[in-house]
Amino acid sequence: MRSFAKINLGLRIGAARADGFHELLTVYQTIGLHDVIRVSAGRGTGIVIRCEDPRVPRDESNTCYRIVEKALAALRAKASVVIEIEKRLPVKGGLGGASANAVATLLGLERALKKSLSASEKLRIAAEVGSDLPLFLVGGTVLGMGRGEQVYPLADFPAMVCVVVTPEVGVSTPKAFAEWDRMLSEKQGLKPRYSSEADTALKGRSSTVSSELREAKSVPKLTDAAPSDRMMELGRALSAGLSDPYSSAPSDFLARRGRAENPLLWLVRAGIENDFERVVFPEYPELMDVKRALLRAGAKYASLSGSGSTLYGLFASKASAAQAVVRLRKQGLAAQATVTLTRRAYWKWVVG
Numbered sequence: 001m002r003s004f005a006k007i008n009l010g011l012r013i014g015a016a017r018a019d020g021f022h023e024l025l026t027v028y029q030t031i032g033l034h035d036v037i038r039v040s041a042g043r044g045t046g047i048v049i050r051c052e053d054p055r056v057p058r059d060e061s062n063t064c065y066r067i068v069e070k071a072l073a074a075l076r077a078k079a080s081v082v083i084e085i086e087k088r089l090p091v092k093g094g095l096g097g098a099s100a101n102a103v104a105t106l107l108g109l110e111r112a113l114k115k116s117l118s119a120s121e122k123l124r125i126a127a128e129v130g131s132d133l134p135l136f137l138v139g140g141t142v143l144g145m146g147r148g149e150q151v152y153p154l155a156d157f158p159a160m161v162c163v164v165v166t167p168e169v170g171v172s173t174p175k176a177f178a179e180w181d182r183m184l185s186e187k188q189g190l191k192p193r194y195s196s197e198a199d200t201a202l203k204g205r206s207s208t209v210s211s212e213l214r215e216a217k218s219v220p221k222l223t224d225a226a227p228s229d230r231m232m233e234l235g236r237a238l239s240a241g242l243s244d245p246y247s248s249a250p251s252d253f254l255a256r257r258g259r260a261e262n263p264l265l266w267l268v269r270a271g272i273e274n275d276f277e278r279v280v281f282p283e284y285p286e287l288m289d290v291k292r293a294l295l296r297a298g299a300k301y302a303s304l305s306g307s308g309s310t311l312y313g314l315f316a317s318k319a320s321a322a323q324a325v326v327r328l329r330k331q332g333l334a335a336q337a338t339v340t341l342t343r344r345a346y347w348k349w350v351v352g
Contacts (some may be wrong), residue, residue: 001036001037001038001039001104001105001107001108001350001351002035002036002037002104002349002350003034003035003036003037003089003097003100003101003103003104004030004031004032004033004034004035004100004136004139004341004346004349005031005033005034005089005095005096005097005100005164006028006029006030006096006100006132006135006136006304006305007028007029007031007094007095007162007164007303007305007312007340008026008027008028008029008094008274008303008304008305009026009027009028009029009264009272009303010025010026010027010272010273010274010303011024011025011026011273011274011275011276011306012024012025012026013177013180013273013275013276016129016177016181017147019132021147022147022177022180022343023145023146023147024144024145024146024147024148025141025144025145026148027141027142027143027144027154028096028135028141028142028143028144028151029140029141029142029157029340029341030135030136030139030140030142030340030341030346031095031162031164031312031338031339031340031341032338032340032341033085033088033089033095033164033336033338034088034089034100034349035085035086035088035089035097035100035101035104036084036085036086036088037064037083037084037085037086037101037105037108038083038084038108039082039083039084039105039108039109039111039112040082040112041079041080041081041109041112041113041336042079042080042082043079043080044078044079044080045078045079045080046071046080046081047065047068047069047081047083047156048080048081048082048083049062049064049065049085050081050082050083050084051084051085051086051087052086052087053085053087053188055080055091055092055117056085056087056091058083058239060168062098063098063099063101063102063129063130063133064083064085064101064102064105064209065083066102067102067103067105067106067125067126067129067133068081068083068105068106068109070124070125070128070129071106071110071117072107072109074117074118074121074125075113075115077110077113079113081109081289082206083105083108085101085167090166090309090310092170092173093166093305093308093309093310094171094304094306094307094308094310095164095305095306095310096132096136096306097130097137098130099133099135099136100132102129102130102133103126103133103136103137103247104128104350106122106125106126106205107350107351109271115148118263119137121149122137123137126149129145129148129220130149131146131148131149132148132149132151132252134150134151135148136198137151138151138153138343139156139341139343139346139347139350140153140156140341140342140343140344140345140346141153141154141155141156141157141342141343142154153343156342156343156344157264157340157342158264158342159316159339159340159341159342159343159345160264160314160315160339160340161314161315161316161317161320161321161337161338162312162313162314162315162321162337162338162339162340163294163297163299163312163313163315163321163324163325163328163335163336163337163338164308164310164311164312164335164336164337164338165228165285165290165293165294165311165312165313165328165333165334165335165350166303166309166310166334167286167290167309167310167311167333167334168334169284169286169287169308169309170309171280171284171287171307171308171309172307173306173307176279176307176308177219177274177307179279179283180275180276180278180279183278183279204317228294264314264340271351273303274303274304274305274306275293276306276307276308277303277304280304280307280308280309281304284308284309287304287308287309287311290311290333291303291304293328293331293333294311294312294324294328295313296314297313297323297324297327298313298315298316298320298323299313299314299315299324300313300314300315300316301313301314302314315337320336321337322337324337325337
């Protein structure tokens with residue numbers, strides 16, 4: 001099974017919750033970089049993980065191990081399961097590698113056992129194992145809410161070339177969240193709060209979010225006391241623009257920006273940002289340098305993915321992306337070009 005990566009097209013951090021997580025609003029986008037997962041099942045019991053990368057855990061802390069445990073219980077099956085992980089994605093790089101590995105393992109286990117779980121059961125198990133897992137059961141362009149585990153398929157952006165750079169720096173996600181909370185606590189009156197009207201209306205639904213967002217009284221948003229809410233523009237754009245097929249009459253939002261270019265470009269130009277950059281860049285200034293390098297190399301937009309340390313840039317053409325990779329590698333950066341994957345392309349390669 002191919003285990004594809006994701007990037008975040010904007011990431012808004014909201015209030016800390018009672019369960020220790022933070023409310024999030026983001027758009028996930030699957031991309032063409034991937035690991036390879038091989039799953040076999042035989043008689044007996046036990047779970048074995050094999051991987052040549054020493055950074056990948058081989059015990060019950062591995063997401064693949066945990067999802068197999070839960071899946072076997074849900075299927076009421078017993079088996080000796082072997083999971084082989086061929087790592088090509090960075091470990092803890094903000095691309096969702098471990099989460100994608102777990103979902104690919106789940107799908108591979110179903111094939112190996114010749115048994116299937118319902119879509120809702122797979123989503124439930126995935127959410128229990130980790131916040132990023134459910135998006136990989138959807139693929140393409142996906143709205144993420146809650147702690148990131150509440151996922152709604154969006155109308156896909158057309159495929160676009162991107163360049164991914166993975167510095168050797170390692171970023172701790174818990175530490176980044178802690179720094180975010182510290183930063184907010186120092187700014188009196190800027191404690192974030194979460195508006196969950198649309199989330200409540202949408203909770204429990206398995207259909208695509210495009211029509212639901214169009215009919216919702218308010219768009220999902222995270223707000224704070226700042227005069228400008230970057231993600232509100234994202235929410236409006238999603239509900240006003242992405243709910244309509246690209247071939248249909250343009251909404252006011254689309255009409256203002258035109259359709260001459262990839263909609264992904266004018267969306268990110270609206271000012272969509274990743275809130276983690278506000279705390280990660282001061283701690284790791286070299287990551288800010290990489291973002292600048294991507295922009296100087298011709299990226300139309302560049303951003304941290306998740307909490308990092310991976311950054312990506314969106315490019316107008318394969319040629320410009322290839323030139324950027326050469327330029328960035330000359331600067332000693334581990335850069336590679338890939339493309340964003342629509343939902344159809346994602347599933348074609350995952351199960352094809």
